[in-house]
Amino acid sequence: MLTPSQKPHERLAEVLAVELDQVNALIRDRMASKHAPRIPEVTAHLVEAGGKRLRPMLTLAAAKLCGYDGPYHVHLAATVEFIHTATLLHDDVVDESAKRRGRPTANLLWDNKSSVLVGDYLFARAFQLMTETENLRVLNILSDASATIAEGEVLQLSAAQDLTTSEDIYLQVVRGKTAALFSAATEVGGVIAGRPANEVQALFDYGDALGISFQIVDDLLDYWGSDATGKNIGDDFRERKLTLPLIKAYAKADADEQAFWKRVIEKGDQQEGDLEHALALLNTHGALEDTRQEALAWAAKAKTAMASLPQSELRDLLIDLNDYVVARVS
Amino acid sequence: MLTPSQKPHERLAEVLAVELDQVNALIRDRMASKHAPRIPEVTAHLVEAGGKRLRPMLTLAAAKLCGYDGPYHVHLAATVEFIHTATLLHDDVVDESAKRRGRPTANLLWDNKSSVLVGDYLFARAFQLMTETENLRVLNILSDASATIAEGEVLQLSAAQDLTTSEDIYLQVVRGKTAALFSAATEVGGVIAGRPANEVQALFDYGDALGISFQIVDDLLDYWGSDATGKNIGDDFRERKLTLPLIKAYAKADADEQAFWKRVIEKGDQQEGDLEHALALLNTHGALEDTRQEALAWAAKAKTAMASLPQSELRDLLIDLNDYVVARVS
Numbered sequence: 001m002l003t004p005s006q007k008p009h010e011r012l013a014e015v016l017a018v019e020l021d022q023v024n025a026l027i028r029d030r031m032a033s034k035h036a037p038r039i040p041e042v043t044a045h046l047v048e049a050g051g052k053r054l055r056p057m058l059t060l061a062a063a064k065l066c067g068y069d070g071p072y073h074v075h076l077a078a079t080v081e082f083i084h085t086a087t088l089l090h091d092d093v094v095d096e097s098a099k100r101r102g103r104p105t106a107n108l109l110w111d112n113k114s115s116v117l118v119g120d121y122l123f124a125r126a127f128q129l130m131t132e133t134e135n136l137r138v139l140n141i142l143s144d145a146s147a148t149i150a151e152g153e154v155l156q157l158s159a160a161q162d163l164t165t166s167e168d169i170y171l172q173v174v175r176g177k178t179a180a181l182f183s184a185a186t187e188v189g190g191v192i193a194g195r196p197a198n199e200v201q202a203l204f205d206y207g208d209a210l211g212i213s214f215q216i217v218d219d220l221l222d223y224w225g226s227d228a229t230g231k232n233i234g235d236d237f238r239e240r241k242l243t244l245p246l247i248k249a250y251a252k253a254d255a256d257e258q259a260f261w262k263r264v265i266e267k268g269d270q271q272e273g274d275l276e277h278a279l280a281l282l283n284t285h286g287a288l289e290d291t292r293q294e295a296l297a298w299a300a301k302a303k304t305a306m307a308s309l310p311q312s313e314l315r316d317l318l319i320d321l322n323d324y325v326v327a328r329v330s
Numbered sequence: 331m332l333t334p335s336q337k338p339h340e341r342l343a344e345v346l347a348v349e350l351d352q353v354n355a356l357i358r359d360r361m362a363s364k365h366a367p368r369i370p371e372v373t374a375h376l377v378e379a380g381g382k383r384l385r386p387m388l389t390l391a392a393a394k395l396c397g398y399d400g401p402y403h404v405h406l407a408a409t410v411e412f413i414h415t416a417t418l419l420h421d422d423v424v425d426e427s428a429k430r431r432g433r434p435t436a437n438l439l440w441d442n443k444s445s446v447l448v449g450d451y452l453f454a455r456a457f458q459l460m461t462e463t464e465n466l467r468v469l470n471i472l473s474d475a476s477a478t479i480a481e482g483e484v485l486q487l488s489a490a491q492d493l494t495t496s497e498d499i500y501l502q503v504v505r506g507k508t509a510a511l512f513s514a515a516t517e518v519g520g521v522i523a524g525r526p527a528n529e530v531q532a533l534f535d536y537g538d539a540l541g542i543s544f545q546i547v548d549d550l551l552d553y554w555g556s557d558a559t560g561k562n563i564g565d566d567f568r569e570r571k572l573t574l575p576l577i578k579a580y581a582k583a584d585a586d587e588q589a590f591w592k593r594v595i596e597k598g599d600q601q602e603g604d605l606e607h608a609l610a611l612l613n614t615h616g617a618l619e620d621t622r623q624e625a626l627a628w629a630a631k632a633k634t635a636m637a638s639l640p641q642s643e644l645r646d647l648l649i650d651l652n653d654y655v656v657a658r659v660s
Contacts, residue, residue, distance in 0.1 A: 035502050036484040090446050093423075116420050116446055117483045123450070124476035127457050131469045139461045139469070146454035153447045154366040172365050 008320040012057045015317065019060045019074055020053060026078040030125050042118040043085065055080045055185045058210075058318075062189025062203050065314040072133040072192050079142060080185045082126035087149060087181075089119035138188045145184035152176010156241070161266055163250050163258075165242040171212070178218075179211030202305045206318065209302035214325050216295040219243035221328065223282055234275045240265045244294065246278075249287035257281055292329050299326040338650040342387045345647065349390045349404055350383060356408040360455050372448040373415065385410045385515045388648075392519025392533050395644040402463040402522050409472060410515045412456035417479060417511075419449035468518045475514035482506010486571070491596055493580050493588075495572040501542070508548075509541030532635045536648065539632035544655050546625040549573035551658065553612055564605045570595045574624065576608075579617035587611055622659050629656040 006014075013020060033039040056077035063073035093112045123146070130142050156173045159165040186207035190200040222236040223245050236243050242265070250261050260277065264270045282288050302322045309315050336344075343350060363369040386407035393403035423442045453476070460472050486503045489495040516537035520530040552566040553575050566573050572595070580591050590607065594600045612618050632652045639645050 033481050033484070035499075036481050036488060038488050039481065039484055087450075090450060093442070093446055112423070112442070113487055114484065116423055117480055117487065120417075120420060120449075120453070121477060121480035121484060123453055124473055124480050127473040128470075128477060131466065131473055134466055136461065136464055140458075143454055143457035143461055147451060147458060150447055150451035150454050151363050151366050151369065154363070154368055154444065154451060157443055157447065158366060158368050169365075 008317055008324045009052050009054060009057065012061060012314075012317050012321065013053070015314065016057055016060045016064070019064075019070075019077070020057070022074045023053070023056050023060070023077045023081070026074060026129075027081060030078065030082070030129060031122070033121070036121075038114060039118050039121055042089070042114050043122065053081065055084050055181060058182060058185040058207060059189045061314045061318055062186040062207075063193050064189075065309065065312050065318070066190050066193035066195045066199065066203075068189070068193035072135070073189060075129050075132055076138060076142075076188050076192060077185075079126045079129045080181060080188075082122045082129065083142070083146060083149070084181060086119040086122035086126065087153075089115045089122070091153070133192065135192060137191050141184050141188055141191065145180045148176050148180040150176075152180065159242050161240045161268070162242060163261055163265055165247055167244065167247055170242065170244055170247055174212055174215045175208070178215040179208050182211030182214070183207035199309060202308045205305035206302050206322075209298045209305065210322050210325065213295045213298035213302065213322070216244055216291060216298065217325060217329050220245060220288060220291045220295065223279060224288060224329070234278075237264075237275055237278055238270065240268055244291045245282050245287045248290050249278075249282045249285050252285040252287070253281070295326050295329060299323070338647055338654045339382050339384060339387065342391060342644075342647050342651065343383070345644065346387055346390045346394070349394075349400075349407070350387070352404045353383070353386050353390070353407045353411070356404060356459075357411060360408065360412070360459060361452070363451070366451075368444060369448050369451055372419070372444050373452065383411065385414050385511060388512060388515040388537060389519045391644045391648055392516040392537075393523050394519075395639065395642050395648070396520050396523035396525045396529065396533075398519070398523035402465070403519060405459050405463055406468060406472075406518050406522060407515075409456045409459045410511060410518075412452045412459065413472070413476060413479070414511060416449040416452035416456065417483075419445045419452070421483070463522065465522060467521050471514050471518050471521065475510045478506050478510040480506075482510065489572050491570045491598070492572060493591055493595055495577055497574065497577055500572065500574055500577055504542055504545045505538070508545040509538050512541030512544070513537035529639060532638045535635035536632050536652075539628045539635065540652050540655065543625045543628035543632065543652070546574055546621060546628065547655060547659050550575060550618060550621045550625065553609060554618060554659070564608075567594070567605055567608055568600065570598055574621045575612050575617045578620050579608075579612045579615050582615040582617070583611070625656050625659060629653070 031040050031043045059077040059080050060073055063076070093115045126146075127143075130139055133139075152173050153176060155169065156177060159169055159173060183204045184207070186203040187200055190203040195203075219236065222233065222243065236246075246261075246265070250258070253261060260274075260281070264274050264278065299322055303319055306315060306319050306322065361370050361373045389407040389410050390403055393406070423445045456476075457473075460469055463469075482503050483506060485499065486507060489499055489503060513534045514537070516533040517530060520533040525533075549566065552563065552573065566576075576591075576595070580588070583591060590604075590611070594604050594608065629652055633649055636645060636649050636652065
C-alpha cells in the first residue's frame with residue numbers, strides 16, 4: 001500500500017516495481033561483457049550507485065498509462081538509462097568532476113580512458129536495445145535525442161565562461177543536457193503504446209517541461225542548496241558555467257559588477273570571498289527569485305500537458321513528481 | 331580511364347566518384363550543427379584531413395557489386411565514416427596522441443572535452459543516418475559493430491602493459507578496433523542489396539579478414555615503418571601496447587629478455603636505447619617475420635572470400651585493395 005508520506009519517485013518505484021525489476025535485470029544482462037570485465041566494473045559503480053531510475057520510470061509510466069502491456073517498454077526504459085549513464089560517464093570526463101551522487105566519479109576511481117570507452121559501449125548497447133523494438137519511430141526519437149544531448153553539451157562547453165550567453169542559449173543547453181532525454185523517455189512510451197498524435201505530444205511536452213524545470217532547479221540549488229543535496233555549493237561558479245541565475249544577474253549588473261563577473265568568470269581569477277560576493281549580487285538583483293519563478297512556470301506547463309491525458313493513478317503520480325521537483329525550491 | 335599505376339583505393343575512388351561525392355555531401359550536411367558551430371570546426375579537421383574514405387568505399391563497393399542501385403548505400407557509407415570518425419576522436423583522447431595522419435590531433439588543437447562530446451555527436455548522427463534506411467538488419471549489424479568496437483577498445487586498455495596478453499586476446503582487440511567496422515561496412519552493402527546469406531557471409535568474411543590484416547600490418551609497421559607512413563616508429567612501444575610482434579617476442583624470451591620487457595612495458599621504465607634493443611629482440615626471435623606471415627594469411631582469407639562472389643570490376647578492385655594492404659610488408 002502507498003502511504004502519503006512517500007516521495008513521488010518512491011511511489012512510482014512501488015507501482016512500477018515489477019517492470020523496474022525487469023529493467024534492472026536487462027541492464028545487468030546487457031552491461032555484461034564476456035571479454036572486457038572492466039566494463040561491468042565501471043558501470044556497476046554508476047548503475048548500482050543509488051540513481052533513482054527516474055528516466056526509465058518515466059518511460060514505463062508513460063507506456064503503462066497509455067495502456068501498453070509490454071514487453072518493449074522495458075527495453076526502452078533500459079535504453080534510456082544506458083544513454084543517461086553513458087552521458088554521465090562522459091560528463092565526468094568533461095567536467096573533471098570528483099563527485100557524483102556524493103561518491104567519487106568513475107574517472108577518478110578508474111581513469112578518463114575507461115570513462116570514455118565504457119560510455120561508448122553503453123551508447124552502442126542502447127542502440128542495440130532500441131533496435132530490438134523494431135519500431136522505427138522510437139529509433140528516430142531516441143537517436144534524435146542523442147544528437148540533441150551531444151549538441152547541447154558542446155554548446156555548453158562553448159558557452160562556459162562566456163558572459164554574453166543569452167537565456168535562449170541557456171534553454172538550448174538545458175534541453176540538450178536534461179530535457180531531451182526526459183521528453184524522449186515519455187514520448188517513446190506513448191509511441192510504443194500506439195497512442196494518437198495529441199497524446200504523444202502531451203507526453204513529449206510533459207517530459208520537456210519537467211526536464212527544463214528539473215535542470216533550472218538544479219542550477220538554482222548550485223547557489224542555494226546545502227550539502228544534503230549532494231552538490232557542492234558554488235561548483236558552477238568555480239567551473240565558470242553560465243547558468244540562469246548568473247545570466248540574469250549579469251543582465252542587471254552595473255559597471256563595477258560587470259568588472260567583477262568578468263574577473264571571476266571570464267578570466268577565472270577567483271579569490272577568497274568571491275563566491276559570497278557573487279551570492280550577494282544574485283540576491284540583490286532578484287536573480288535567484290526570478291530563476292525560481294521560471295522553474296515554477298515550466299512546472300506549470302508540465303502539469304497542464306499531463307493533465308490533458310485521461311485520469312489514472314500513474315498520470316497523477318507523474319503530476320505529483322512534477323510538483324515534487326519544484327518543491328525543492330518552493 | 332584507369333591507369334595500372336594507380337593504387338587500388340585511388341581506383342576505387344574513381345569508380346565510385348559519383349557516390350563518394352554524395353557521401354561527402356551527406357557528411358557535410360549532417361555534421362553541421364545550427365547551435366554549436368564548434369562541432370563542424372572539430373569534425374572538419376578530421377573529415378577533410380585527407381582520410382582515404384576507405385570504410386565508406388567498402389560499403390559503396392559491396393552494395394554496387396551486389397547490384398544495388400541506391401539510395402541507401404550512401405547513407406550507410408556516411409554512417410560508417412561517422413562511426414569511424416567518432417572512434418578516432420575518442421581514441422585520441424584515450425591514447426593522448428599528439429598526431430594523426432601527420433597532423434596535430436583534435437584533442438591538442440581543441441581540447442579533450444570537445445573530442446569526447448563531438449565524438450558523441452557523430453555517433454548519434456550515425457544512428458540517425460542508419461535509421462533512415464528503415465532496414466532493421468543493418469541497424470542490428472551496425473549497432474552490434476559499435477558495441478564490439480567499444481568492447482575491443484576497453485579490452486585493449488586492460489591488455490595494455492600486460493605481458494600475459496595472449497594472441498587470442500590480441501585478435502579480439504583487433505576485431506574491435508578495426509575489423510568490426512570493416513566487416514560491418516561490407517556486410518551492410520550486401521544486406522541492403524538483398525543478397526542471399528552465403529554472399530552476405532562472404533562480404534562479412536572479406537571485411538573481417540581485410541580489417542585484421544590491415545591492423546596487423548599497422549602494428550608491424552610501428553616497429554618497422556618509416557616517417558613516410560605518418561606513424562612515429564615505436565609509438566606502441568612507448569605507450570606499452572601489447573601488439574602482435576611484442577606478444578610473439580615475449581613468448582620466446584629468455585629470463586634476461588623477460589626482465590627487459592617487464593621493465594620497459596610493465597613498469598614503463600624506458601631509457602635511451604631501449605627501443606633499439608626491443609627491435610633487436612623482435613628480429614632475433616623472428617617476431618616481425620611471424621607477424622608478417624600472419625598478416626599474409628589473413629589477406630589470403632580475405633581474397634578467398636571475395637573471389638567466391640561473381641566476377642565484376644568492383645570485386646576485382648576489392649581483391650586488389652586487399653593485396654595492396656599487405657604489399658606494405660611484402
